[in-house]
Amino acid sequence: MYRQLVGAEVRLQFNKGEVTLEYFTPEELQCSHCQKDGINLEFMERVSALRKQLGFPFIVTSAYRCPEHPIEARKASVGAHTTGKAIDIGVSGLNAYKLLIGSLNAGFTGIGVQQKGEGRFIHLDNIEASEDRPRPWVWSY
Ligand SMILES: [Zn+2]
Numbered sequence: 001m002y003r004q005l006v007g008a009e010v011r012l013q014f015n016k017g018e019v020t021l022e023y024f025t026p027e028e029l030q031c032s033h034c035q036k037d038g039i040n041l042e043f044m045e046r047v048s049a050l051r052k053q054l055g056f057p058f059i060v061t062s063a064y065r066c067p068e069h070p071i072e073a074r075k076a077s078v079g080a081h082t083t084g085k086a087i088d089i090g091v092s093g094l095n096a097y098k099l100l101i102g103s104l105n106a107g108f109t110g111i112g113v114q115q116k117g118e119g120r121f122i123h124l125d126n127i128e129a130s131e132d133r134p135r136p137w138v139w140s141y
Contacts, residue, residue: 023051028060038064040084059090086125114141
């Protein structure tokens with residue numbers, strides 16, 4: 001992954017396929033603990049298509065996390081975010097409703113909903129099903 005400045009907009013480009021993602025910056029997709037780039041291209045193309053369709057900003061609260069990220073390190077086995085095929089989007093109310101419908105229609109198979117108190121978000125992923133993490137699946141936090 002590398003960066004390109006297009007006017008005032010920072011665009012995210014992947015070497016593989018030369019795909020440009022308009023709506024996300026490299027900083028918000030990388031591991032917040034070590035700044036490693038590990039997001040998956042095909043996954044982000046799906047997220048971007050949904051972002052374009054829904055027409056409101058996606059506030060990324062977490063995307064790629066390396067296995068040493070504190071949240072992953074304390075789990076029994078590392079989670080969806082370490083595959084680069086998971087994202088948490090800060091959203092509530094009407095936009096959460098729109099994001100839920102849109103993500104189901106878009107084929108996201110892991111959907112986690114946190115809509116209580118502060119820090120409301122919806123988690124989307126497309127990881128392979130495993131014993132620990134069956135897919136398709138919906139859960140709350
Ligand atoms: Zn890290």
